[in-house]
Amino acid sequence: MPVDDAGFTLEVDRKACAGHGMCYGTRPELIDCDDEGYPVITDPNIGLSTIDSARDAVAVCPERALELVPRSTSHA
Numbered sequence: 214m215p216v217d218d219a220g221f222t223l224e225v226d227r228k229a230c231a232g233h234g235m236c237y238g239t240r241p242e243l244i245d246c247d248d249e250g251y252p253v254i255t256d257p258n259i260g261l262s263t264i265d266s267a268r269d270a271v272a273v274c275p276e277r278a279l280e281l282v283p284r285s286t287s288h289a
């Protein structure tokens with residue numbers, strides 16, 4: 214296991230996502246956006262150095278479209 218590994222993957226549910234950008238507006242260091250305004254997770258493998266930012270992004274999404282998934286059950 215890499216040193217900076219929190220054991221989670223940050224994933225977006227494209228069906229639930231409304232594309233209004235609160236996640237990447239809040240945490241641009243973790244989430245970029247595509248040409249249509251939908252989020253693109255820069256690096257879905259969340260480390261100990263980024264877990265707090267990832268939790269912020271999850272918390273700010275009003276559609277509950279972002280999820281921290283334990284890597285053992287990740288769909289990525």
Ligand code: SF4
Nearest residue numbers: 230231233234236274
């Ligand atoms: S905040 Fe949630 S609904 Fe809005 S773009 Fe980000 S993932 Fe999609």
